[in-house]
Amino acid sequence: xxxxxxxxxxxxxxxxxxxxxxxxxxxxxxxxxxxxxxxxxxxxxxxxxxxxxxxxxxxxxxxxxxxxxxxxxxxxxxxxxxxxxxxxxxxxxxxxxxxxxxxxxxxxxxxxxxxxxxxxxxxxxxxxxxxxxxxxxxxxxxxxxxxxxxxxxxxxxxxxxxxxxxxxxxxxxxxxxxxxxxxxxxxxxxxxxxxxxxxxxxxxxxxxxxxxxxxxxxxxxxxxxxxxxxxxxxxxxxxxxxxxxxxxxxxxxxxxxxxxxxxxxxxxxxxxxxxxxxxxxxxxxxxxxxxxxxxxxxxxxxxxxxxxxxxxxxxxxxxxxxxxxxxxxxxxxxxxxxxxxxxxxxxxxxxxxxxxxxxxxxxxxxxxxxxxxxxxxxxxxxxxxxxxxxxxxxxxxxxxxxxxxxxxxxxxxxxxxxxxxx
Amino acid sequence: xxxxxxxxxxxxxxxxxxxxxxxxxxxxxxxxxxxxxxxxxxxxxxxxxxxxxxxxxxxxxxxxxxxxxxxxxxxxxxxxxxxxxxxxxxxxxxxxxxxxxxxxxxxxxxxxxxxxxxxxxxxxxxxxxxxxxxxxxxxxxxxxxxxxxxxxxxxxxxxxxxxxxxxxxxxxxxxxxxxxxxxxxxxxxxxxxxxxxxxxxxxxxxxxxxxxxxxxxxxxxxxxxxxxxxxx
Numbered sequence: 015x016x017x018x019x020x021x022x023x024x025x026x027x028x029x030x031x032x033x034x035x036x037x038x039x040x041x042x043x044x045x046x047x048x049x050x051x052x053x054x055x056x057x058x059x060x061x062x063x064x065x066x067x068x069x070x071x072x073x074x075x076x077x078x079x080x081x082x083x084x085x086x087x088x089x090x091x092x093x094x095x096x097x098x099x100x101x102x103x104x105x106x107x108x109x110x111x112x113x114x115x116x117x118x119x120x121x122x123x124x125x126x127x128x129x130x131x132x133x134x135x136x137x138x139x140x141x142x143x144x145x146x147x148x149x150x151x152x153x154x155x156x157x158x159x160x161x162x163x164x165x166x167x168x169x170x171x172x173x174x175x176x177x178x179x180x181x182x183x184x185x186x187x188x189x190x191x192x193x194x195x196x197x198x199x200x201x202x203x204x205x206x207x208x209x210x211x212x213x214x215x216x217x218x219x220x221x222x223x224x225x226x227x228x229x230x231x232x233x234x235x236x237x238x239x240x241x242x243x244x245x246x247x248x249x250x251x252x253x254x255x256x257x258x259x260x261x262x263x264x265x266x267x268x269x270x271x272x273x274x275x276x277x278x279x280x281x282x283x284x285x286x287x288x289x290x291x292x293x294x295x296x297x298x299x300x301x302x303x304x305x306x307x308x309x310x311x312x313x314x315x316x317x318x319x320x321x322x323x324x325x326x327x328x329x330x331x332x333x334x335x336x337x338x339x340x341x342x343x344x345x346x347x348x349x350x351x352x353x354x355x356x357x358x359x360x361x362x363x364x365x366x367x368x369x370x371x372x373x374x375x376x377x378x379x380x381x382x383x384x385x386x387x388x389x390x391x392x393x394x395x396x397x398x399x400x401x402x403x404x405x406x407x408x409x410x411x412x413x414x415x416x417x418x419x420x421x422x423x424x425x426x427x428x429x430x431x432x433x434x435x436x
Numbered sequence: 437x438x439x440x441x442x443x444x445x446x447x448x449x450x451x452x453x454x455x456x457x458x459x460x461x462x463x464x465x466x467x468x469x470x471x472x473x474x475x476x477x478x479x480x481x482x483x484x485x486x487x488x489x490x491x492x493x494x495x496x497x498x499x500x501x502x503x504x505x506x507x508x509x510x511x512x513x514x515x516x517x518x519x520x521x522x523x524x525x526x527x528x529x530x531x532x533x534x535x536x537x538x539x540x541x542x543x544x545x546x547x548x549x550x551x552x553x554x555x556x557x558x559x560x561x562x563x564x565x566x567x568x569x570x571x572x573x574x575x576x577x578x579x580x581x582x583x584x585x586x587x588x589x590x591x592x593x594x595x596x597x598x599x600x601x602x603x604x605x606x607x608x609x610x611x612x613x614x615x616x617x618x619x620x621x622x623x624x625x626x627x628x629x630x631x632x633x634x635x636x637x638x639x640x641x642x643x644x645x646x647x648x649x650x651x652x653x654x655x656x657x658x659x660x661x662x663x664x665x666x667x668x
Contacts, residue, residue, distance in 0.1 A: 015550050018543070025538040328534045331495065332548050332595070333523020335516050 019342055023349070029318060030350060036314045037354025037411055038361065040307040041403035045362025047303050048402045049370070051296040052394035059249045059279060059289070064150050067282040068242025069107070069249050070258060072096070076271040077239060084114040086194050086232060089239045090274060097241060101144075104257060107245055110145025111238035113138040113228050117191025117199075119171070119221070121181045130179040134171070136189075136221040138228035150244070153209070153222065159183050160207025163224055168206035170222040176208045178219075183207060187221075193233035201231035247370070248394050251289075254278050304406050311351075311410035316418045318347065340419045344412060351411030355404045362403055369393040442603060442635050443469040443492055447501035450487050450658075461487040463658040464501070469637070471602065474629050474667075476638045476645055479655035485639035486607055488655070492637065493526055493605045494518035506602055523551050527596030527634075529606035533588040535580040535595075541567070542576040545594045552599065566598035570624055586617030590624060597628055606638045610645055622648045 023030045063069050073081060077088040090096065093111050100109045116135045123129040139147040141163060148154060153162065158173040160183035169187065181187065185205050193199045203223070211217050229235055245253065261276040280286040326339050373392045448465040451458040462484045469475060477485040490496040491503050494510050495518075503510045506525050513521065522528075527548075535544050545566050549559040567573045570590040580588055589609060596604050606625075610618035626648055629636050638645055646652060654662040 015553075018539075018547070018550055021543070022536070022538050324534065325536055328530075328536065329547075330519070331493070331522065331528045331530075331534075333519050333521075333526075333551050335519035337516070338519075338551075 019346065023346055028321065029346070033314050033318050033350045033411070034354040034357065037311055037351060037407050038358040040311050041355045041358025041407035042362040042365070044300075044304055044307050044403035044406065045359055045399055046366055046393070048300050049362075049366035049393035049395050049399050051299055052396050052399070053370070053392050055289070055292045055296055056248055056394045057391070059285075062283065062285055063242075063244065063249070063279055067277075067279045067285065068240075069245050069279050070243040070254055071277050071282065072100075072241040072243075072261075072274050073239065073277070074272045075275045078275050078277060084116065084239060086113065086115060086234065086237075086239055087196060088272070089113070089194060089234060089237045090241065091237045091272070093236050093238045093241070096274065100241065100243070104243070107243040107257075108145050109241055109243050110140050110143060110147055111225055111241050112140075113225060113232070113234060113237075113239045115191060115228060115232060115239075117189050119175070119179065119219075120188040120190055121179045122186060122188060130181070132175060132179055132219055134175060134189075134219040134221055135216075136169075136223055136228070138223045138225040140226075141224045143225075145244075156209045156211065158208045158210050160205070163206045165204075166224070167203050167227055168224070169203040169227070170207045170209050171205055172217045172220050173208040173210050174217045175219045175221070176205070181205060189231060191232065194237060195233060197233070199232050201227075203227070247392075249279070251278075251280070300402065304402065307403075308406045308410040311407060312414040312417075314411065314414060316414045318350075318415060318418070320418050343415050343419045347412050347415030348408070351408040354411065355407030358407055359400070359404045363395065363399065366393040366395050366399060370395055440470045441468055442471050442473075443467065443503070443505050445491075445498075445501065445503045448488075448491065448498050448503050449500040450484075450491065450496070451499045460658050462491075462498075465658075465660060467653070467660070467663075469635065471635055472629065472633045474626065474636050474648070474650040476640055476649040476652050477655060478641060478646060478652055479661070480641065483655040484658040485655055487658075489605050489607055489637065489639045492603075493528060494521055523548065524599065525602045527599065527601040527604040529589070529592050529596050529604060529609045531608040531611045533580070533585075533592045533612075535588055535591055537580050539579075540576065541572060541578050541580070541583070541591050541594075544580070544591055545598050548595060548599050562598055562600075563594075566594040569597065569628060570594045584617070585613055586620060589613060589617070589621050593621065593624060593628075597632065597634060600632060601634065603635045603637070606636065606640075608640055608642070609638065610640070610642050615644065618642070618644045 059069075072090065074088050074090050077085055077090070080088065097109055097111065100107075114135070114137055116133070119132050119134040120128050121130045139151070141148060148162065153170070157170075160170075163169060171187065176182065183205055187203050187205050189199070189201050189203060191199045209222065211220060225238070229237070255278060258276045258278045261274075265273045265275065280289060322343070326343075329339055330336065369391075370393045445465050445467040448462055448467070449460065450462040451460050465488065477488060479485055487496070491498055491510060492505055494505060494508070494513055497511045497513075506521065508517070508521055510518070536547070539547070542563055545563045546559055549562055554562070563576075564573060567576055570593050572587060572590055572594065575583065575587065580591065583591065589612075596606075604625075610621060613621060622645060625636055628634055638649070640646070650667040651665050652662070653660060
């Protein structure tokens with residue numbers, strides 16, 4: 015009997031192929047939408063992480079307490095050893111040092127006298143180290159004029175600041191600030207390029223310097239204000255929290271104000287609240303999407319059941335009992351729901367995985383944008399992505415069929431027989 | 437009960453609710469049908485032919501009175517038992533054939549036997565026999581869409597008689613057929629009635645059918661207006 019029913023199922027495209035196609039497409043879209051929304055949240059996390067918080071950040075305990083003032087006199091020392099240790103112990107993350115600093119930018123004339131001057135803030139990066147900072151911050155594409163620093167003593171400044179100071183690529187810019195030890199620091203740089211950061215605070219007056227140069231200028235040998243860590247390819251909060259807990263547990267007994275402390279992305283800049291909000295919005299969107307897809311698939315199950323009323327009537331007349339007809343309808347819909355959900359999940363996951371790994375380059379679409387954000391849009395597959403489409407796909411198909419089949423039980427056989435137009 | 441009696445009804449009444457009132461479809465039907473009869477239920481639309489056929493086929497039960505079919509009181513039968521009775525003892529033929537379009541002629545005829553859980557070789561023999569009776573052995577692999585209306589109805593007959601039921605109920609079996617095909621179908625059923633001893637009950641108002649009947653029961657407004665034996 016099962017073979018007989020299966021034969022009918024395979025031969026009747028309206029009962030098999032088309033419902034499976036509908037279920038597959040619905041499930042695939044659900045899976046893909048979930049990975050897309052997850053990717054969007056991940057992108058928000060990344061944008062914050064790239065410029066400021068890292069996925070995780072290590073500072074000295076005192077620096078962390080006063081980090082809004084970027085107190086470089088409280089910076090971490092022994093950075094090279096600490097970095098090496100981090101890279102050895104937690105190789106799955108990219109670790110890179112950064113120094114934030116402030117000071118006065120002075121542009122001298124041909125005689126060496128001040129031509130223009132402005133306060134500025136700066137971030138020192140390891141431009142050519144293993145941390146991959148240039149790619150991470152998309153600096154190449156944010157260049158307005160000039161090029162990336164190639165030689166020692168070259169810096170990038172914001173285009174707005176360059177215009178205000180009436181300076182250009184190739185000019186000398188003198189940084190006047192204070193060293194790590196509180197002494198006055200005066201250091202000459204050459205402007206190799208100008209940038210548009212896309213963030214007002216930075217565009218007003220910011221510069222990017224290679225960390226080796228700023229260490230020289232601010233007397234911060236083997237020191238850095240912060241070490242930031244990044245997960246590849248995507249941010250996983252659970253992993254970050256366990257890394258943080260493990261790292262901090264090694265230093266809880268240490269009373270030294272220069273002892274390192276690790277903060278996760280959620281611990282900084284109010285991102286925890288933001289992430290909870292973003293996840294709630296994403297959850298709601300996914301809920302609505304899954305709800306709509308469930309209705310569509312339910313309807314498919316219903317239509318599938320209703321269009322077979324004639325066949326059901328004949329089967330009842332021939333002597334199949336109501337329970338047998340109902341069970342076979344549910345079994346068929348379960349088979350269709352399972353096949354469709356499996357195919358849809360595989361296709362959705364494959365597409366999501368492909369975009370997660372390869373990404374979609376929207377750089378051309380952002381031709382006039384110079385925001386320091388990634389041109390590559392990526393999806394993100396989480397544990398939830400594996401079942402977010404499968405379960406509603408299977409359940410709604412079966413429930414639709416069950417609902418359509420309830421009529422078989424509710425009505426008198428003769429009444430049903432009449433309705434079935436036999 | 438006489439062993440020769442296949443169906444007995446006593447004061448059989450069927451009412452259907454119609455809003456606030458009730459419609460009496462059958463009113464005090466008293467009937468005895470013996471094995472091997474070839475009977476027509478004749479009457480105008482709304483006279484109660486199909487309702488009576490449904491009750492005799494255990495698809496419905498009486499509001500009052502009783503209908504004993506093949507020794508079973510239809511009012512007392514559970515859904516499961518009435519399905520079992522239909523599966524083993526009663527064959528149905530419909531006006532619109534109602535063949536399952538995705539299955540072949542062979543598979544359509546085989547379906548009632550699958551419900552009986554018979555073995556494959558036994559099913560095969562029975563299906564081949566049934567198709568031979570209706571003259572369609574050579575079309576076993578065809579789909580219903582490849583057959584004419586007359587051939588479809590012959591497949592429906594084969595499906596009804598393949599299990600060798602004691603009773604075949606046919607609701608307007610020739611209504612969708614031309615005269616030639618109607619006579620062919622009726623002759624087939626007449627032969628089966630003679631050779632297998634199967635009892636046939638038709639609901640019809642087709643004059644062509646009436647010519648073949650051995651007994652004609654005329655219904656009018658839910659009551660038996662006339663019950664006469666036409667052929668010995």
